Amino acid sequence: xxxxxxxxxxxxxxxxxxxxxxxxxxxxxxxxxxxxxxxxxxxxxxxxxxxxxxxxxxxxxxxxxxxxxxxxxxxxxxxxxxxxxxxxxxxxxxxxxxxxxxxxxxxxxxxxxxxxxxxxxxxxxxxxxxxxxxxxxxxxxxxxxxxxxxxxxxxxxxxxxxxxxxxxxxxxxxxxxxxxxxxxxxxxxxxxxxxxxxxxxxxxxxxxxxxxxxxxxxxxxxxxxxxxxxxxxxxxxxxxxxxxxxxxxxxxxxxxxxxxxxxxxxxxxxxxxxxxxxxxxxxxxxxxxxxxxxxx
Amino acid sequence: xxxxxxxxxxxxxxxxxxxxxxxxxxxxxxxxxxxxxxxxxxxxxxxxxxxxxxxxxxxxxxxxxxxxxxxxxxxxxxxxxxxxxxxxxxxxxxxxxxxxxxxxxxxxxxxxxxxxxxxxxxxxxxxxxxxxxxxxxxxxxxxxxxxxxxxxxxxxxxxxxxxxxxxxxxxxxxxxxxxxxxxxxxxxxxxxxxxxxxxxxxxxxxxxxxxxxxxxxxxxxxxxxxxxxxxxxxxxxxxxxxxxxxxxxxxxxxxxxxxxxxxxxxxxxxxxxxxxxxxxxxxxxxxxxxxxxxxxxxxxxxxxxxxxxxxxxxxxxxxxxxxxxxxxxxxxxxxxxxxxxxxxxxxxxxxxxxxxxxxxxxxxxxxxxxxxxxxxxxxxxxxxxxxxxxxxxxxxxxxxx
Numbered sequence: 001x002x003x004x005x006x007x008x009x010x011x012x013x014x015x016x017x018x019x020x021x022x023x024x025x026x027x028x029x030x031x032x033x034x035x036x037x038x039x040x041x042x043x044x045x046x047x048x049x050x051x052x053x054x055x056x057x058x059x060x061x062x063x064x065x066x067x068x069x070x071x072x073x074x075x076x077x078x079x080x081x082x083x084x085x086x087x088x089x090x091x092x093x094x095x096x097x098x099x100x101x102x103x104x105x106x107x108x109x110x111x112x113x114x115x116x117x118x119x120x121x122x123x124x125x126x127x128x129x130x131x132x133x134x135x136x137x138x139x140x141x142x143x144x145x146x147x148x149x150x151x152x153x154x155x156x157x158x159x160x161x162x163x164x165x166x167x168x169x170x171x172x173x174x175x176x177x178x179x180x181x182x183x184x185x186x187x188x189x190x191x192x193x194x195x196x197x198x199x200x201x202x203x204x205x206x207x208x209x210x211x212x213x214x215x216x217x218x219x220x221x222x223x224x225x226x227x228x229x230x231x232x233x234x235x236x237x238x239x240x241x242x243x244x245x246x247x248x249x250x251x252x253x254x255x256x257x258x259x260x261x262x263x264x265x266x267x268x269x270x271x272x273x274x275x276x277x278x279x280x281x282x283x284x285x286x287x288x289x290x291x292x293x294x295x296x
Numbered sequence: 297x298x299x300x301x302x303x304x305x306x307x308x309x310x311x312x313x314x315x316x317x318x319x320x321x322x323x324x325x326x327x328x329x330x331x332x333x334x335x336x337x338x339x340x341x342x343x344x345x346x347x348x349x350x351x352x353x354x355x356x357x358x359x360x361x362x363x364x365x366x367x368x369x370x371x372x373x374x375x376x377x378x379x380x381x382x383x384x385x386x387x388x389x390x391x392x393x394x395x396x397x398x399x400x401x402x403x404x405x406x407x408x409x410x411x412x413x414x415x416x417x418x419x420x421x422x423x424x425x426x427x428x429x430x431x432x433x434x435x436x437x438x439x440x441x442x443x444x445x446x447x448x449x450x451x452x453x454x455x456x457x458x459x460x461x462x463x464x465x466x467x468x469x470x471x472x473x474x475x476x477x478x479x480x481x482x483x484x485x486x487x488x489x490x491x492x493x494x495x496x497x498x499x500x501x502x503x504x505x506x507x508x509x510x511x512x513x514x515x516x517x518x519x520x521x522x523x524x525x526x527x528x529x530x531x532x533x534x535x536x537x538x539x540x541x542x543x544x545x546x547x548x549x550x551x552x553x554x555x556x557x558x559x560x561x562x563x564x565x566x567x568x569x570x571x572x573x574x575x576x577x578x579x580x581x582x583x584x585x586x587x588x589x590x591x592x593x594x595x596x597x598x599x600x601x602x603x604x605x606x607x608x609x610x611x612x613x614x615x616x617x618x619x620x621x622x623x624x625x626x627x628x629x630x631x632x633x634x635x636x637x638x639x640x641x642x643x644x645x646x647x648x649x650x651x652x653x654x655x656x657x658x659x660x661x662x663x664x665x666x667x668x669x670x671x672x673x674x675x676x677x678x679x680x681x682x683x684x685x686x687x688x689x690x691x692x693x694x695x696x697x
Contacts, residue, residue: 027632102531103420107427112458145601145632147661150661162577162580163575163601163631164601165578167629171660171661188576191422191425217577221423222422241581243581243584247580247583253576254561254579257422262440262443284585285581286684
């Protein structure tokens with residue numbers, strides 16, 4: 001099993017004809033992901049790469065192809081609209097890769113999503129990968145921009161705000177012959193659709209996930225909230241790393257959400273919360289996989 | 297992006313928030329003229345305020361030895377003298393660091409008679425993903441200190457973005473601030489104006505500290521935003537041309553401006569090991585691992601997911617402009633990007649800049665073998681790290697030797 005997506009999940013891509021969206025759709029197709037539709041308003045009726053039909057609206061694409069998940073690659077000014085189009089159409093999962101969406105747009109999107117069935121991952125995230133059983137994990141479901149080949153089908157769940165740091169953890173696992181159930185990048189923005197805690201709960205409930213790597217970074221208190229829940233409820237070993245111990249307060253470290261302000265969101269506070277919750281702490285990012293494997 | 301106090305007050309005034317009358321200037325002569333006008337209109341005290349992006353200006357010290365970046369004056373001549381002492385000089389506050397900031401503009405404003413100082417802010421509450429209004433009766437103080445020592449003196453009201461701030465919420469906060477009678481309605485109006493400024497300008501923080509109860513012209517108490525701080529959401533600047541025009545490049549580090557021209561995200565720190573990394577999370581983690589092994593990172597530098605040869609070269613040039621740098625660590629996890637493209641970029645950059653400092657490179661990912669071969673065949677003294685941890689230890693050792 002896996003969480004969020006399976007090998008046969010039918011995916012549509014919003015913004016499939018833009019250069020970024022097109023490149024990563026090609027990579028997902030090459031990975032064996034079931035990309036069944038694209039959406040670009042005004043280009044309905046055309047084909048992407050001579051095989052994937054393009055539609056004008058998400059609702060049309062869903063109706064014609066049975067897609068249940070979406071990857072969004074549209075530019076920031078149009079991303080909030082694209083997310084809510086996916087929600088309105090009734091998709092199960094919307095993964096927004098777009099970086100640079102105004103915070104207030106996401107505040108409105110989250111408010112509008114209350115009570116809706118759609119789950120949003122991101123924005124400003126690498127996406128979701130459930131590795132497949134083929135060579136270099138071929139045949140899995142790759143939504144977003146993560147390199148597919150670094151994965152291996154298996155039983156470790158990985159959740160992180162950051163892209164390259166997720167790849168680092170995944171690659172450490174794969175190099176030790178340990179596979180992953182699902183890898184989820186929740187994104188580096190201050191307002192996002194899915195939190196560390198949401199993903200941890202799913203991993204905890206997934207019978208085939210046996211251990212979890214949780215990677216956090218400075219800013220906010222999402223890691224602390226997840227740690228508190230883990231302490232009380234999580235049945236599986238969790239190892240973690242927090243990036244940003246050396247970041248000066250008041251400076252945004254690349255990600256809009258990665259900022260220590262008003263004395264809150266420091267790495268020290270998050271690491272203390274992890275320790276209190278019995279989460280194994282990787283002293284350096286080189287030891288994320290080993291820290292978890294020692295606990296299992 | 298941050299803006300100056302006078303700019304924040306301009307925005308607030310557009311939304312009906314009362315601010316002290318005044319104007320901005322860049323010469324002592326102009327300062328005198330503004331003061332004369334304000335005195336003629338009945339002001340009895342004039343504030344001369346240094347305009348730099350920093351708190352603690354009043355308690356700051358100029359490098360010239362002159363004490364205080366905010367002064368109160370009774371005459372236009374005094375305003376002229378104070379302005380002369382501040383303009384063109386570097387002000388050091390507890391927030392600027394030792395290098396301080398050059399004061400090139402002053403806000404000259406009427407200083408009202410203050411009866412009581414309050415605190416008001418609008419910011420994002422990340423756990424609810426909604427804006428909150430935060431207020432306290434303890435104005436004029438460091439709010440972090442209030443939060444730590446007397447958290448019960450801070451009131452918070454969460455705003456539903458579907459309807460925006462409602463008048464009852466504004467009245468509730470006014471009452472919690474101890475306002476009475478006419479001031480309740482006045483406070484509510486001001487609060488709604490501050491919230492509207494925050495929401496419509498896409499601010500990430502609006503802070504009014506102090507918000508003051510002052511004696512109005514008619515002798516009755518009235519409310520006024522005596523100081524104001526406003527930070528904007530960079531992602532939303534594209535839809536606010538008027539605010540983009542408020543950017544003051546003098547307030548930004550020259551190397552950071554240079555880096556932004558190449559879409560590089562660079563932040564200077566005070567260590568001596570420079571790092572060049574792809575991805576913000578990995579860049580932070582690289583700084584951390586340098587420190588873990590006893591070194592000190594000189595910067596945060598994220599070259600992004602699809603760095604080109606030009607960007608890598610530009611990144612090296614920026615790193616090398618920091619005179620404290622004694623060694624460089626390149627940490628690339630090439631997921632989609634080709635490690636050999638990065639390696640070729642590194643070799644070109646080293647040759648072009650004539651790099652003499654120790655350089656440790658850790659490459660991992662797509663086409664990594666070709667990348668490592670390119671580095672090895674270059675004939676350059678590039679040290680290869682086998683893992684993040686190995687690379688960090690090597691660069692720390694090189695810099696200590």
